[in-house]
Every structure is written in structure tokens, then in C-alpha cells.
Amino acid sequence: MLPCPDEIRTERLILRRWREDDLPHFARLNANPHVMRFFLKTRTRDESDAEARWFAERFAVDGFGPWAVEVPDVVPFAGFVGIWRILRQMPFTPAIEIGWRFDESHWGKGYAAEAAKSALQDVFLRTDVPEVVAYTTKQNEPSQRVMKKLGMRYDPTADFDHPAVPDRHPLSRHVLYRISREAFVETGP
Ligand SMILES: CC(C)(COP(=O)(O)OP(=O)(O)OC[C@H]1O[C@@H](n2cnc3c(N)ncnc32)[C@H](O)[C@@H]1OP(=O)(O)O)[C@@H](O)C(=O)NCCC(=O)NCCS
Secondary structure, eight states: OOOOOSEEEOSSOEEEOOOGGGHHHHHHHHTOTTTTTTSSSOOOHHHHHHHHHHHHHHHHHHSOOEEEEEETTTEEEEEEEEEEEOOSOOTTOSOEEEEEEEOGGGTTSSHHHHHHHHHHHHHHHHSOOOEEEEEEETTOHHHHHHHHHTTOEEOTTOOEEOTTSOTTOTTOEEEEEEEEHHHHHHHOO
16 A cells, blocks of 8 residues: 555645544534435534544544545535545445545535545555455445446445435435455456
């Protein structure tokens, strides 16, 4: 594995390591019920800070991680996008996941897909990770659209009930998408 870069620049974005001054912005996004409508609940400031710190630590642990996303000349922190090893036991683990969450004011601009493509490219070209998965609740169509734009394939045999969501909760049923390094490189990063 080659060393992880400090940042990745895309056409419109900077994917960078987390900073302390990202925390209040991340907390505001995590406290917004509309942003969090496909999660069980919004996050308190402490929960949000803990999540950001866990994300920030992934880079040292795994050599890749979820990046803070900056839109230069627009906003220092719009959300996060990146890749991490799933620690919870799930029906499809062990696995490495890609995920994203942006503040509502930055939806509908193609930022999530642009950042995610570069994050995937970095991991597939720099590390020996063979496959990346993404999962979300069945109702989360915006997130599944991002997965499809990346060339990820829905695995219809792999729908599952999320172990942390109560039985028969409307958000419990989840879908799984996958992409291998071969498929990503074939379709052109
Ligand atoms: C999931 C989430 C990141 C998707 O964000 P998004 O902005 O809709 O996704 P994209 O970056 O792909 O941008 C999508 C839209 O930007 C539009 N767009 C505008 N300008 C664009 C440009 N220059 N380039 C590309 N797309 C552009 C596209 O038309 C596209 O619309 P479409 O998806 O209907 O085709 C966002 O809804 C979110 O943060 N949700 C809350 C958290 C969440 O659910 N996270 C996932 C949990 S699994």
C-alpha cells in the first residue's frame, strides 16, 4: 500500500483530513432531521464529535478513511465522503464500505458523486483493497443514485435487516451495492 495523501483535489472539491473547526459544521448537519431522515435519530453534539474523531482516526488505522470535503471559495466543510473498514458484524462482513453525508445546502450539485469517485479511485489504485461495498436503507434513493453513478452494482440476493435497527422498523430493510477493483478500473476511473 502506498502512503495515504493528505488531500485529494477534484475538479471542484478538496477531500482533506478532518480539522477541529469542522466539528461545529458536522454537528449542525448531524442535528438536521431532514439530513438524518434515513437514520434512526439525529446526533447530539457529543455523538457528532465522537463520529468525526472516529472517522479522522481511520486514516492512521487503515491507510484510508472518510474525508472532510471542502468546496474552495464556497465553504470549508460541506460534508464527508470516504471509505472505511466495517467493524460491526453484518451479513456481508468482513467488508470495506464507502459512505457519504452532506449538508442539505450542498445537495443536488453532484458533489457527493464527484468526491466519491475520487475516493474510490484513490483506494483502488493505491491499496490492495479488492472490493468496496455500500449499503443504505431501501428508501434512501438519493444515496442509491450515488452508488449507481459510481458503477456500483445492486446485489439483489443481499438485502438485509440492519442489526442496529429494531425489528420491523420502517428503516430496517437495507440494500447492498458492490464494486470490485477490476470493475472500477474497467469502466474507467
Ligand atoms: C446521499 C447524498 C450525499 C446525495 O447527495 P446528492 O447531492 O443528491 O448527490 P450527487 O452528488 O450525486 O448529486 C446529485 C444531483 O446533482 C445534480 N447536479 C447539479 N449540478 C451537477 C454537476 N455539475 N455535476 C453533476 N451533477 C450535478 C445532478 O443532476 C444530480 O441529480 P440526480 O441524482 O437526480 O441525477 C445526500 O442526499 C445526503 O447527504 N443525504 C443525507 C445523508 C445520507 O443519507 N447519507 C447516506 C447514508 S447511506
